[in-house]
Amino acid sequence: MIHNKQAQCSVRFYPAEIALLTIILLFLFSKGVNAQNPQIDSINRLIAKTTDDTTRINIYIDKVNLLAGSDLNAAITVGKEQLLQSEKINYYKGIVMLRSQLASNYIFTGNYELALDNLHFLEKFVKPKDSVRYSGILACYGMMYGVKGVYDSSIWYYSKAIEINERIQNNIELPGNYANISIGYQQLANYPMALEYQQRSLTLTQKLKLKPQQARTMLNMAITYQNIGDTGKAIEMYEASIQLAEKINSRITQLYGYSNLATIYLGKKEWTKVYDLGIKAAELAEKSGDIGIQAASLSKAAQSLAFQNKFAEATELSKRSIALADSSKQPKNISQAFQVMATTLFLQKKYTEAIPYFEKSFQIVQADPAFDRAIVEAYIFLSQCYEYSGNYKKALENYQMSVNITDSMRRKDNIRKATEVSMNFEFQKKQEIQKAEQVLKDSITRSKQIALLVGLGIFLLLAVFAFIGFKNKQKANKLLKEQKLQIESTLNKLKSTQAQLIQSEKMASLGELTAGIAHEIQNPLNFVNNFSDINREMLAEMKDEISKGNMDDANAIADDVIANEEKINHHGKRADDIVKGMLQHSRKSEGKKEITNINDLCEEYVRLSYHGLRAKDKNFNASFKTHIDATLPQINVVPQDIGRVILNLLNNAFYTTSERQKIEDEGYMPIVTITTKKEADKILISVKDNGTGIPEKIRDKIFQPFFTTKPTGSGTGLGLSLSYDIVKTHDGEIKVESNEGEGTEFIVSLPVA
Amino acid sequence: MNILVVDDEKDVKTLFEQRFRKEIRDHEIDFAFAFSGEEALDYLNQHLHQAVLILSDINMPGMSGLELLDRIKKKYDTPPPIVMMLTAYGDADNFNMAKSLGADDFLTKPVDFTNLKEKIKNF
Numbered sequence: 029m030i031h032n033k034q035a036q037c038s039v040r041f042y043p044a045e046i047a048l049l050t051i052i053l054l055f056l057f058s059k060g061v062n063a064q065n066p067q068i069d070s071i072n073r074l075i076a077k078t079t080d081d082t083t084r085i086n087i088y089i090d091k092v093n094l095l096a097g098s099d100l101n102a103a104i105t106v107g108k109e110q111l112l113q114s115e116k117i118n119y120y121k122g123i124v125m126l127r128s129q130l131a132s133n134y135i136f137t138g139n140y141e142l143a144l145d146n147l148h149f150l151e152k153f154v155k156p157k158d159s160v161r162y163s164g165i166l167a168c169y170g171m172m173y174g175v176k177g178v179y180d181s182s183i184w185y186y187s188k189a190i191e192i193n194e195r196i197q198n199n200i201e202l203p204g205n206y207a208n209i210s211i212g213y214q215q216l217a218n219y220p221m222a223l224e225y226q227q228r229s230l231t232l233t234q235k236l237k238l239k240p241q242q243a244r245t246m247l248n249m250a251i252t253y254q255n256i257g258d259t260g261k262a263i264e265m266y267e268a269s270i271q272l273a274e275k276i277n278s279r280i281t282q283l284y285g286y287s288n289l290a291t292i293y294l295g296k297k298e299w300t301k302v303y304d305l306g307i308k309a310a311e312l313a314e315k316s317g318d319i320g321i322q323a324a325s326l327s328k329a330a331q332s333l334a335f336q337n338k339f340a341e342a343t344e345l346s347k348r349s350i351a352l353a354d355s356s357k358q359p360k361n362i363s364q365a366f367q368v369m370a371t372t373l374f375l376q377k378k379y380t381e382a383i384p385y386f387e388k389s390f391q392i393v394q395a396d397p398a399f400d401r402a403i404v405e406a407y408i409f410l411s412q413c414y415e416y417s418g419n420y421k422k423a424l425e426n427y428q429m430s431v432n433i434t435d436s437m438r439r440k441d442n443i444r445k446a447t448e449v450s451m452n453f454e455f456q457k458k459q460e461i462q463k464a465e466q467v468l469k470d471s472i473t474r475s476k477q478i479a480l481l482v483g484l485g486i487f488l489l490l491a492v493f494a495f496i497g498f499k500n501k502q503k504a505n506k507l508l509k510e511q512k513l514q515i516e517s518t519l520n521k522l523k524s525t526q527a528q529l530i531q532s533e534k535m536a537s538l539g540e541l542t543a544g545i546a547h548e549i550q551n552p553l554n555f556v557n558n559f560s561d562i563n564r565e566m567l568a569e570m571k572d573e574i575s576k577g578n579m580d581d582a583n584a585i586a587d588d589v590i591a592n593e594e595k596i597n598h599h600g601k602r603a604d605d606i607v608k609g610m611l612q613h614s615r616k617s618e619g620k621k622e623i624t625n626i627n628d629l630c631e632e633y634v635r636l637s638y639h640g641l642r643a644k645d646k647n648f649n650a651s652f653k654t655h656i657d658a659t660l661p662q663i664n665v666v667p668q669d670i671g672r673v674i675l676n677l678l679n680n681a682f683y684t685t686s687e688r689q690k691i692e693d694e695g696y697m698p699i700v701t702i703t704t705k706k707e708a709d710k711i712l713i714s715v716k717d718n719g720t721g722i723p724e725k726i727r728d729k730i731f732q733p734f735f736t737t738k739p740t741g742s743g744t745g746l747g748l749s750l751s752y753d754i755v756k757t758h759d760g761e762i763k764v765e766s767n768e769g770e771g772t773e774f775i776v777s778l779p780v781a
Numbered sequence: 782m783n784i785l786v787v788d789d790e791k792d793v794k795t796l797f798e799q800r801f802r803k804e805i806r807d808h809e810i811d812f813a814f815a816f817s818g819e820e821a822l823d824y825l826n827q828h829l830h831q832a833v834l835i836l837s838d839i840n841m842p843g844m845s846g847l848e849l850l851d852r853i854k855k856k857y858d859t860p861p862p863i864v865m866m867l868t869a870y871g872d873a874d875n876f877n878m879a880k881s882l883g884a885d886d887f888l889t890k891p892v893d894f895t896n897l898k899e900k901i902k903n904f
Contacts (some may be wrong), residue, residue: 149807599792
């Protein structure tokens with residue numbers, strides 16, 4: 029029972045220490061504290077290199093910050109030196125920064141008067157518009173009042189600092205402000221507010237990746253949980269904090285983590301853990317120059333030893349603890365150290381020896397008595413001490429004191445419990461509301477996200493499709509362009525090729541005609557030659573007759589000569605026409621339309637065609653018939669073009685009959701008939717043969733360019749195609765009727781008008 | 782002496798009449814003219830054995846001179862009339878063909894009338 033009470037006492041004892049320590053800790057918060065030798069070294073090197081005074085002072089300010097994290101005394105020493113330098117050159121920033129640092133470092137070491145000196149100076153010195161520095165001074169006051177346990181003032185100063193810092197979004201100072209104000213609330217048992225600010229601090233430090241500050245915030249949250257009585261959560265938080273602090277080598281956070289964890293295990297009576305943690309904390313505190321916490325930690329270690337009945341060691345540690353606590357000048361620490369010593373003696377049943385330590389312990393905190401269980405337990409112990417030493421009056425007094433305090437404690441406790449419950453409730457409610465809101469938010473967010481994702485997905489898909497489409501289109505366009513160019517160039521080539529082909533087709537058909545033409549020219553020339561010969565003879569005869577006086581005979585001869593001359597003239601013209609026709613035929617088609625006798629055209633070309641074929645194939649002969657409609661009107665056409673059409677049709681007709689003859693018996697008589705006829709306002713030219721006929725399947729192809737049934741090299745395949753085009757340009761028509769094995773008839777119709 | 786001249790050129794008639802005007806005037810030679818193979822056969826049918834000499838062009842529309850030659854030689858075998866071929870195409874093919882069909886002579890245009898007169902006189 030007693031042990032249990034003692035344990036509780038200790039636990040209750042420590043919140044004060046926790047508060048103290050956390051406030052100190054939180055002050056450090058605002059300074060980037062993580063002193064590592066390499067960092068100090070590199071700063072020292074930098075200082076050595078720097079010649080400019082203000083720059084050097086700025087670097088020293090950084091150094092002081094670093095030192096404050098590991099060695100407060102060194103930090104103070106360096107700070108003082110540099111303050112003198114700054115004042116010498118009247119460097120505003122240096123003075124403000126260094127005095128702020130000094131103030132806070134004095135607070136850590138319990139030197140409040142020097143701290144206040146600096147703060148008062150700064151209050152007047154800092155320029156009105158220097159919000160950052162001004163909020164810093166406010167925070168420093170807040171911290172000092174916090175350390176002194178005047179939490180209302182502390183909260184007031186911090187809330188002012190926070191107001192300014194939130195307005196100017198001073199993210200450097202805000203985490204520390206949040207954390208420190210939460211300590212004030214914590215001490216006033218306003219845990220919801222404490223947690224609220226700690227949460228803000230945690231969020232901000234996480235966001236800004238301020239790991240040392242995050243570690244400290246977790247430490248303070250652990251303390252809050254500890255105060256609420258949620259030991260499990262508190263341990264969790266302490267461990268997380270210590271882990272992070274170790275990782276980033278943040279000694280002070282580790283120190284308070286160990287120290288506070290030791291307190292928790294003290295309550296759990298896990299003495300070996302308490303001792304280990306206490307010693308660790310004391311070592312770290314010594315290194316950091318923090319005498320107060322060193323004393324407190326040694327007190328805890330001593331207490332754990334006492335409860336393990338290791339009284340000699342416990343007494344020795346207690347003595348050290350008292351000495352250190354004394355020099356720390358922190359009343360609660362001193363009180364605690366005396367109390368531990370008293371308890372150690374009490375457990376050894378050295379009641380009379382214990383009494384002065386208890387009395388001293390109470391006396392020290394008389395001005396600011398902490399009405400908690402620790403005090404109650406201490407009064408009970410003291411009462412027992414007096415009881416065992418026979419001083420019942422004092423025993424009763426002290427017992428009465430414990431009861432009174434317990435009563436007020438109970439009320440306070442009830443309030444605290446009520447607060448706890450309500451806070452827990454509030455907290456839970458808040459959490460639940462927050463959770464519900466979060467769930468709602470999440471679901472909204474999720475659905476938004478899903479919608480967004482779906483939208484995004486669709487968009488992306490569309491974008492991808494669009495892109496693909498675009499690319500394809502681009503590709504297609506590019507391809508099309510290329511193809512267009514290709515086609516255009518191909519077309520141009522084709523056009524020139526076609527022109528060449530047309531020409532060569534003309535020349536080819538001319539070639540075919542050459543023999544016929546030769547024959548056609550030969551005949552008139554023969555006549556010209558023969559008739560001129562005859563005329564020469566006849567004129568000689570006429571001379572004879574004249575000389576004989578036979579004038580009648582001479583006259584008759586003269587008539588013949590005249591007739592022959594007409595023959596000569598006629599055949600000369602005939603040859604001339606043939607040559608002209610030949611030239612026309614080979615000429616490019618630029619012929620003009622002229623009034624033309626289609627009958628003459630037909631007769632001319634039928635002969636050319638026939639003789640051409642004959643000249644080529646001596647074995648072939650075909651009969652041709654011309655059925656001329658004498659009433660045919662002359663029409664306006666390009667004669668050589670229409671002549672070409674007729675020629676082509678005739679050539680084909682003779683060709684097909686010759687082909688048929690090759691496979692037919694002797695009884696087969698090849699015959700080609702050309703007929704002209706007037707029908708309504710049209711002239712019909714029919715070329716009919718009894719050749720092989722055109723198979724049905726190729727009938728629709730015969731007018732296509734390059735289509736030919738002739739062996740390769742024999743025909744250009746352009747004859748009918750060109751004929752078709754020529755007829756079309758004359759607004760005429762060309763039709764074909766054919767029976768395979770019987771023959772073919774081509775009918776060209778040309779308009780009269 | 783009756784001579785049948787077969788040619789699709791109508792002025793051949795005038796030419797022969799002029800060239801042989803003395804012979805015609807002296808009634809040494811009588812000329813008949815046909816302007817196609819078919820006409821020639823008609824003439825021969827109507828005037829059997831009247832023509833002792835036939836002068837025929839080869840290249841004619843319809844029935845060619847060679848075909849005419851073939852028919853004459855086959856149809857009128859007792860005694861067959863003398864057929865002389867006249868052609869602008871004095872090539873070996875035509876010549877051989879004419880010979881194989883029984884042509885008595887082969888002349889190329891332009892006709893050398895002095896030569897022709899000699900040949901006629903020798904018949």
